[in-house]
Amino acid sequence: MGFKDFSAESPENYDQKSICCFVVDVSSSMTGAAIAELNRGLQEFHHQISDDYQTANKLEVAVVQFSSNVDMIVSPALPYNFEMPHLKAHGSTKLVDGVRKAMKIIEGRKDWYKMTGQPYLRPWIILITDGEPDQGQDINGLSMEIEEGTKNKKFVFLPIGVQGANMNVLEKIAGYNKKGGEWQKMMPMKLRGLKFAEFFEWVSASMSVVASSTEEESVNLPDIGNWMEGFEI
């Protein structure tokens, strides 16, 4: 005997928020294919999260670009509340200033969540760079700030190196995550070729894994896709 399927309408609830701040290198070394692929990846990422029923109301995005200057080109917003700008490559590499700007942005957003009593997930900062930071950029100071920030659960920091990136510098500023009760460095990852689209797809999928239940201090990281080049620790 066939029975009618069960059906019921779910209540409407306010979604918990998370913020992901991209810090992107638009120095002149990114000119050509790299900036074109990065732009394509960012646009696809924006479409993907806008179209995703679950993510669209949860994930706030901010974008900081750095070259000779540092600019917040997208202030924290849900996908349908901003246009993803097209980046242009020019100038030098003020990497440290760019990351520090992102740290301020996410701290400010977290304060807003707390002040308004909103449930939220740990913010992410994703650095994408292809080169060497400018002379005088305080890598050692930044390294300490990231260690302090990640160990105190202020944010998750993920450095991504594009072709030509100085992976030693990225390793120096890598953040920490607790696994099995031990602090472990979250090593930088190197993009295979210019697979920005695959990388951003992974970021989009990661946001759901991050949201699943976890114990204090540890952060869930999804499996890395084929966008990453093998990188020896």
Next chain:
Amino acid sequence: MSLSDWIKNKIGGEDGRDARKTLTSPPRFEGKWVVAGASEMGKSHKNADPPIPCQDSHAIKPLEAGWGIAILCDGAGSAPLSHIGSEFTVSQAIGVFEGIIQKNKWIKTGELPQPEAWQKLALDAFRTIRKRVELVAEAKEVKSKDYACTIIVVIYAPMGILVSHIGDGRAGYRDNEGKWHPMMTPHNGEEANITIFLTSDYWLKGDFEMSGVTVPESKVINSVPTGFTLMSDGCESHTFETGYFDEENMRFIHKNTPSQAFFETLRKQLLSVNAEGATDKDIQELWSKFVDRGNTKFTNELDDKTLIIGILDERQEARDDRIET
């Protein structure tokens, strides 16, 4: 004497003290529990390559005289073997809590324990189950925290409900006037996805608090239930009112209220198929399908989903095929 009058007297109503002396055994349970449960993979687990197994598990065990146990575990996303941990924990928990019911002769006396007694019994039970998880981990040479999962235990009975839990998720019950109420507070940390697990060390002494309640949080509901539900956090925002943003005061308002419309709609449908002669298997199949893809929110949920519901069928026909002792 009706069951609710009997309870009123038992716990001391207007003339409860006198009535208590004359009572020797509870009245016969009238009705039949229609209980359904399903644990389904979330979208992110389905879409992963390779797919991530469902980390939720559940079990339902009807006992005699309108009593029963429903348990669910939600494996930690951060623990590599939590799908095994949740399944093992559920299987152990059913036995441990059934043992408690039998040992304390609650069914025979028709009495629920006092809140303090239940809290202690539940704490001891969770310690026992945790020990068993540790023993398995030791035998398999893995860390017990690799099996990390939350747990919610509901013991339903004609005169009330016992609930105890470690971690997040939600649970609620329907009173005999048809209103649904919450019966637990999820244990959450500062960040929304942070919770506590059976394998955590913090709660062992029994004095640890999270979200303003102890871990484990144990409650005795002394109200005649006509329905109950328990679920993993993957279902909560599709079934409960969890909160809204007060734009005027720029403030998020937390709520923990079972959606009356949602549960009443499903209650009617469950009673209807039961009246049409659906078998337990039919009902389970319909329920699994609903939890998997019953509406857009369930379909699109990224996290694993476990939803258990119990509805009291009070029709004469249902009474006729009730489970007897």
